[in-house]
Amino acid sequence: AFMNPEKSEARGGYPEMGELKECFDSHMEKKQKSAPKTPINQKRKEILAQCLAKAQEPPGIFSLTVPTGGGKTLASMGFALEHALKHGKKRIIVVIPYTSIIEQTAEQLREVFGENTVLEHHCNLDPEKETINSKVATENWDAPIIVTTNIQFFESLFASRVSACRKIHNIVNSVVILDEAQTLPTDFLQPIVSVMKGLNRYFRTTFVLCTATQPVLNEEIKSGRASLKGFDFVEEIMNDPISLYNQFQRVSISREHGNNIPMSTPDSIAEQIAQYPQVLCIVSTRNLCKKLFELVRQKSQDDVQILHLSALMCPMHRSDVIAKIKEKLRNKEAVRVISTQVVEAGVDIDFPVVYRELAGLDSIAQAAGRCNREGKLPEKGKVFIFNAGPVPQGQFTKARYACMETFRNITPGEELSPESFKKYFRFFFARLNSFDSENIQRLLTRNAQEAKIQFRTAGLNFKMIDDSGQHALIVRYKSQGENEVDSSRLIEELKKCGPNRSLMRKLQRFSVTLYDREFESLKQQGALEELFGIWVQAREEIYDPDCGLTPKIILEQIF
Secondary structure: OOOOOHHHHHOOOOHHHHHHHHHHHHHHHHHHHHHOOHHHHHHHHHHHHHHHHHHHOOOOOOEEEEOOOHHHHHHHHHHHHHHHHHHHOEEEEEEHHHHHHHHHHHHHHHHOOOOOOOEEEOOOOOOHHHHHHHHHHHHHOOOOEEEEEHHHHHHHHHOHHHHHOOHHHHHOEEEEEEEEEHHHHHHHHHHHHHHHHHHHHHHEEEEEEOOOOOOOOOOOOOOOOOEEEOOOOOEEEOOHHHHHHHHOOOOOEEEEOOOOOOOOHHHHHHHHHHOOOEHHHHEHHHHHHHHHHHHHHHHHHOOOOEEEEEEOOHHHHHHHHHHHHHHHHHHHOOEEEOHHHHOOOOOOEEEEEEEOOOOOHHHHHHOOOEOOOHHHHHHEEEEEEEEOOOOOOOOHHHHHHHHHHHOOOOOOOOOOOOOHHHHHHHHHHHHHOOOOOHHHHHHHHOOHHHHOOOOHHHHHOOOOOOOOOEEEOOOOOOOOOOOOEEEHHHHHHHHHHOHHHHHOOOOOOHHHEEHHHHHHHHHHHOEEEEEEEEEHHHHHHHHHHHOOOOOOOHHHHHH
16 A cells, blocks of 8 residues: 555455345346246256255355256355355355366356456456456455466465465455366375365365366275375255256267277267267367368268367367357257367357267266257257277376276266266276375475475475476467457567567467477477567468367478
């Protein structure tokens, strides 16, 4: 207030929690009145009612196990508001694994509470939408509703940098909703669970683990020499998650060959996909995604549009394609989509048929959530699991084996039940080498009695995404939406004026991450140029309008 009065005046001025609850109640009343009287909408209403009732319970660790499409975003917000009012909580923090879901969730919450009440804090923020108040609030999270990423939230809790730490006092006495809790990285699961226990026990923070595929975190899990000490007690908000699952069953998982899913060639999978007018296929790698996209194009005997989605496309390109998919589905037009996991969580699309490459059971459930989402089909939607061969070693392979082991221990038709997920996560956790691969717990506790705590080393080691061996580059892409943005113009601005915060925020929407080998290959072929330490696309032919960046240039394109 003394050093920077202008900045100080920009803080605060937010509505009280009671006002926010009134906004929420009014919004939900209108929504429920205008919504069609379908069985699914009736169930969503009951889910919200159970959330409001359970919010009266004392602060603690809660789980909200709701099937995909059950309206858990608004239901968990209803719980958080009611709980905050009952127990005098200061704010609600929604923690989300992916920026694609953040933008969608923040927009949904702004519809309820207004533009200036919800603070978005993540790396893809649009500088055009930022105000001095939102910039200041981002520094210390003093808004009543925060929507942020797993990375921002947990890395701040373990950070030793002033800029990252200055917001953590505002986590005290909050309600924290952890969306898609099953995505918490297993390499850091023990320090994450420990810090959540500490925040709950000593700093009056309530947590809600919100997911359709609840991981087993309320018991001790042993895996060889590694063990996970879970929460002492997790209270489930839903009265009967199993009957809720039965009521929300809108898909059938096809595993005709029982527990063993035999290998299929990309050719045969493409032939099957080409038979359906509306179909989504999700695979685990970018290479297979591109290969299947090209095969389906070859094998399609009609003029149905075939679309590709992967992380080789910049975020702006992906947003354009997702908007096109939604429009096609809304207009009941035929469309075939081949995608990596970028479409699995938080992308609100509804296909009658989904193909999913064999993966962890939680990933299969996410894919199933894009099938018959609104329950409008006369019969159940069809989800086909296929095995296209080996996937990258490590977590992918362990998740696959755990899924197969689960299939061997359940009867067909129960693949997505809460009990199946308990089995799956036990099998999966039992295959892991560590729940604290960087020894964060040891760094923070080993010599704590002598006040020799390794804060800096722990902060440096706690990186939820290992970006070593990866390089970001800015591609040339012109968005197709209403607000047309051409990254080539932004790159020219970078050349003339150099980088600044606003320009870099805009360019983030046009970035693609490559592995070392791919990056070096493009660099050696003169396909990239460096501007002020930032790598940008220098040759037009390496960015395809359908599939995004091509890490390997074809010889004919060079000569």
